[in-house]
Amino acid sequence: MKNYRNLEENSFDFNDKINYIYGDNAQGKTNLIESIWMLTGARSFRGTKDNNIVSFEAETAKIDGKLFFEQRDQSISIFFANGRRRVFLNDIPRTYPTEIIGKFRAVLFTPSHLALVKDGPESRRKFIDAALCQLTPTYPQLMVKYNQTLKHRNILLKNSQMQNIKSGLFEVWNYKLAELGSKIIKKRLEYLSRLEREALINYCEISSGKESLKISYISSIFKGDPSTKSEAEIEKEFLHYLNCEQKRDEKRGFTSKGPHKDDLEIFLQGKSLKQFGSQGQQRSAVLALKLAEATVMNQLTGESPVVLLDDVMSELDETRKNYMIESLENWQTFITGCEKNLVSSFENLKFFHIANGSLVE
Numbered sequence: 001m002k003n004y005r006n007l008e009e010n011s012f013d014f015n016d017k018i019n020y021i022y023g024d025n026a027q028g029k030t031n032l033i034e035s036i037w038m039l040t041g042a043r044s045f046r047g048t049k050d051n052n053i054v055s056f057e058a059e060t061a062k063i064d065g066k067l068f069f070e071q072r073d074q075s076i077s078i079f080f081a082n083g084r085r086r087v088f089l090n091d092i093p094r095t096y097p098t099e100i101i102g103k104f105r106a107v108l109f110t111p112s113h114l115a116l117v118k119d120g121p122e123s124r125r126k127f128i129d130a131a132l133c134q135l136t137p138t139y140p141q142l143m144v145k146y147n148q149t150l151k152h153r154n155i156l157l158k159n160s161q162m163q164n165i166k167s168g169l170f171e172v173w174n175y176k177l178a179e180l181g182s183k184i185i186k187k188r189l190e191y192l193s194r195l196e197r198e199a200l201i202n203y204c205e206i207s208s209g210k211e212s213l214k215i216s217y218i219s220s221i222f223k224g225d226p227s228t229k230s231e232a233e234i235e236k237e238f239l240h241y242l243n244c245e246q247k248r249d250e251k252r253g254f255t256s257k258g259p260h261k262d263d264l265e266i267f268l269q270g271k272s273l274k275q276f277g278s279q280g281q282q283r284s285a286v287l288a289l290k291l292a293e294a295t296v297m298n299q300l301t302g303e304s305p306v307v308l309l310d311d312v313m314s315e316l317d318e319t320r321k322n323y324m325i326e327s328l329e330n331w332q333t334f335i336t337g338c339e340k341n342l343v344s345s346f347e348n349l350k351f352f353h354i355a356n357g358s359l360v361e
């Protein structure tokens, strides 16, 4: 890599098991994790624009990853210049940066995820959508199209107060939105049923109990459990809603329901974890979910995602920390922290010290 934020020109040879990167604050730990995350083709998890990625002292930046996926050694390179990125897969330039999504996969875990249960719905939607983008090649495009259609419908809704818009025009957008939206909901439901199974196993192990964990998809469109519905049924109900609610949406000036408003709710022993769970139960549930995300990715693709844990270890107590390390033993993992030591009794570990953007093994 070169000129990636404060990281100097550097090449690293990482362990295929656990890599622990330690160093003081503001030395470049999160930058390193972010650069690895970028190789998945996603945007920065810090919500930064691509031109902020380039070092203050340079015009361009690059990341080169020698990776193993699809059963062979491959490479992904990303160049950042003029606020844009260009991607290369095995040295061949790709037209769209999104073309590398779903090649190299990673699961990211940062302290902000620890509040996943308590946070607003947006972060939970992001949690499933980010995983689905890596898992389903058509999902990123589906999201883009849905959001574009939603935007069009919202513009139309806003303008309808001032101009007389033909109802036929709405019909077209309602139909399109329902078609795309139902696909999104169905994909989310399929993913969640797998995630729930794995999260339950993890949760029981972390809490060394037998509490039942359930994840429900809270649809803004219909009441009750949507998991048994077919895509066609979802589409029909969504379309019905859009048509019936149109006059009210016109007054609101936006589309009030749809997958962009949906949420997840986690239940422990039938009780809402958000409303009744203790801090510790909520943390354990997030750990269980994050590890489940990695397991499901492995099940569905036959490959192990790389696990990126930025700064979360220091936030966890000894029991959860150990559970985490033991669970990650067989995955390539990057862990960052400020302390020199991670856990005492662990062998398959490579240590790196980071200071002022340079990394030493």
Ligand SMILES: Nc1ncnc2c1ncn2[C@@H]1O[C@H](COP(=O)(O)OP(=O)(O)OP(=O)(O)O)[C@@H](O)[C@H]1O
Pocket: 004, 005, 006, 023, 024, 025, 026, 027, 028, 029, 030, 031, 032, 052, 053, 054, 055, 056, 057, 311, 338
């Ligand atoms: N485009 C950039 N060019 C140069 N330096 C940058 C750029 N963007 C961010 N930085 C700097 O990189 C430094 C390291 O940031 P980073 O978030 O990686 O630290 P960290 O090691 O994770 O620290 P902490 O332990 O506090 O989380 C910061 O001082 C920040 O100002």
Ligand SMILES: [Mg+2]
Pocket: 029, 030, 031, 310, 311
């Ligand atoms: Mg950091």
